[in-house]
Amino acid sequence: MSSIPSTYEPRCTPPAAQAIGAPLLLLLAAAAGVSVASLYYSQPMLGLLGADMQASASTAGWVPTLTQLGYALGILLLAPLGDRYDRRRIILVKAVALVGVLLASGLAPGMGSLLVASLGGGLAAPMAQDVVPAAATLAPAAQRGRMVGTVMTGLLLGILLSRVVSGLVAQLWGWRNMYLLAAAAMAVLVVAVWRGLPHFAPTTQLGWLALMRSMWELWRQHAALRRAALAQGLLAVGFSAFWSTLAVMLHSQFQLGAAAAGALGLAGAAGALAAPLAGRMADRRGPERVTRVGAALAAAAFASMAAAPWLGAQGQLLLIIAAAVVFDFGVQAVLVAHQTIVYGIAPEARSRLNALLFTGMFIGMASGAALGSWVLDHAGWLGVVALATVSALAALAVRCWPHAR
Numbered sequence: 467m468s469s470i471p472s473t474y475e476p477r478c479t480p481p482a483a484q485a486i487g488a489p490l491l492l493l494l495a496a497a498a499g500v501s502v503a504s505l506y507y508s509q510p511m512l513g514l515l516g517a518d519m520q521a522s523a524s525t526a527g528w529v530p531t532l533t534q535l536g537y538a539l540g541i542l543l544l545a546p547l548g549d550r551y552d553r554r555r556i557i558l559v560k561a562v563a564l565v566g567v568l569l570a571s572g573l574a575p576g577m578g579s580l581l582v583a584s585l586g587g588g589l590a591a592p593m594a595q596d597v598v599p600a601a602a603t604l605a606p607a608a609q610r611g612r613m614v615g616t617v618m619t620g621l622l623l624g625i626l627l628s629r630v631v632s633g634l635v636a637q638l639w640g641w642r643n644m645y646l647l648a649a650a651a652m653a654v655l656v657v658a659v660w661r662g663l664p665h666f667a668p669t670t671q672l673g674w675l676a677l678m679r680s681m682w683e684l685w686r687q688h689a690a691l692r693r694a695a696l697a698q699g700l701l702a703v704g705f706s707a708f709w710s711t712l713a714v715m716l717h718s719q720f721q722l723g724a725a726a727a728g729a730l731g732l733a734g735a736a737g738a739l740a741a742p743l744a745g746r747m748a749d750r751r752g753p754e755r756v757t758r759v760g761a762a763l764a765a766a767a768f769a770s771m772a773a774a775p776w777l778g779a780q781g782q783l784l785l786i787i788a789a790a791v792v793f794d795f796g797v798q799a800v801l802v803a804h805q806t807i808v809y810g811i812a813p814e815a816r817s818r819l820n821a822l823l824f825t826g827m828f829i830g831m832a833s834g835a836a837l838g839s840w841v842l843d844h845a846g847w848l849g850v851v852a853l854a855t856v857s858a859l860a861a862l863a864v865r866c867w868p869h870a871r
Contacts, residue, residue: 493662494601495620497557500655502594502621503628504564504587505533507648509709510633511641513717518641519577523714527839529584530710531832536588538828545595545821546677553600553666554659560593561656565649572645594621595824599817603666630732633713681818688811691819693864694804695826700861701761701797702830704768704854707838708793712786714839715847720779730790753803757865760803763796765858771851793858800861801827830857 508515508529516526548556567586574580601617635644672680685691712730716722747756767789774782808819834857841849 490604490662491601491616493658494597494617495623497561497620497655497659498594498597498617499620499622499624499627500651501561501564501591501597501624503624504568504591504648504652505530505537506625506628506709507632507644508533508584510629510713511636511644512710513713514636515641516714519580521577522843523711524839524843525577526714527710527835527842528581530706531835531839532581532585533588533591534706534828534835535832536585537591538588538825538832540589540592541595541821541828542681542825543678544589545592545824546681546818547674548596548599549670549817550668550672550674550677552668553596553603554663557593557596557600557663558656558659560590560596561652561659563590564593565652565656568645568649568652572642572649594624595820600663600666604664626732629709629730677818680815681822684812684815684818685822691808691811691822694808695823697757697761697861697864698801698804698823699826699830699833700857700864701764701800702827703834703837703857704764705793705797706831706834707841707850707853707857708768708790710835711838711842711847711850714842715850719847720783730787747799747803753806754865756803757800757807758862760796760799761858761862761865763799764793765796765855765862767793767796768851768854768858772848772855774851775848793854796858 512523512526512529515521515529516523519526544556544560564587567583567590570583571580571587574583598617598621632641632644632648635647670677716730747759770792771785771789774785777785804823805820808823811819834853837853838850841853845852
């Protein structure tokens with residue numbers, strides 16, 4: 467492995483780890499879950515939102531597209547600042563910003579203002595990427611894995627419950643009230659973080675431009691990082707295309723409301739919550755093999771939905787549920803394996819490596835949301851299935867393509 471330029475090294479002594487009590491651990495898990503949930507509120511509501519705003523499916527699809535794109539930009543441009551400034555202050559600033567953009571979304575007078583608020587929400591939502599390193603910093607080494615795992619469980623539950631709750635609330639009280647409820651929950655979290663989260667000493671004196679240069683050097687130097695970001699981004703295209711168009715498809719083909727679309731998120735979560743198995747597989751069999759198996763599972767699950775026209779309505783819904791379990795597991799397994807690969811490149815630069823990996827992933831998410839809506843308009847649901855299948859097969863090709871060891 468080639469040497470790492472000195473700009474990657476921390477310039478200050480990291481704060482000493484300390485035991486995390488149950489209240490603080492719960493606060494960190496809640497902060498990760500509530501913040502990341504803001505990325506997914508819109509997906510089950512797109513059918514209702516588009517009809518209320520008199521917007522086409524492709525126009526409404528820009529709501530999750532801009533949210534995901536904002537998230538990618540927020541990770542790339544803002545997440546590395548956690549090494550430079552007090553992470554508590556960064557988390558608080560982003561949490562307050564999320565309150566504002568969620569209120570703006572719920573009160574948006576038209577589609578243009580909603581799209582601007584969606585981009586702003588994406589930029590602030592990466593506070594979850596500040597919360598997880600905070601847990602790793604506070605936890606003693608002997609408890610770090612368990613503590614970080616608990617916070618990541620909160621993050622996964624945020625993804626799960628966001629779709630379920632937003633679908634139900636939008637169905638019963640309207641999509642605007644979902645955003646207002648989310649803003650209220652975020653405001654409560656701001657108070658809890660202000661009162662309960664300790665301060666963090668910076669670990670480097672590098673300025674923002676130097677941090678950005680160090681990330682470019684990491685990207686240019688390590689082919690394994692570029693490979694992981696590309697493959698994860700391709701998988702994210704199909705993942706996002708599916709979830710961003712599901713509510714519209716269920717509304718038009720099955721006359722099902724936002725609550726049904728949100729409930730289908732439970733199926734995806736069943737796969738996502740099984741993803742820790744991938745970590746043990748990576749330890750035993752190696753992460754490279756896990757990336758290939760996970761991508762192949764995702765491609766097979768997406769492709770299986772092409773059989774829907776030969777099934778009745780109930781059979782089609784059962785097929786979608788089963789496919790969601792399998793492809794969510796495949797995508798999450800690949801992500802766990804990619805994190806194992808990337809974190810081994812330069813342990814002293816893990817925050818920036820993580821930012822680069824997740825930037826690639828969320829560029830794929832934003833692209834998938836935009837492409838999925840366009841394809842649904844022009845080629846129907848089978849077109850979306852084809853897009854997701856091809857993107858997963860492309861990810862598998864990236865992982866199987868011969869490369870230097």
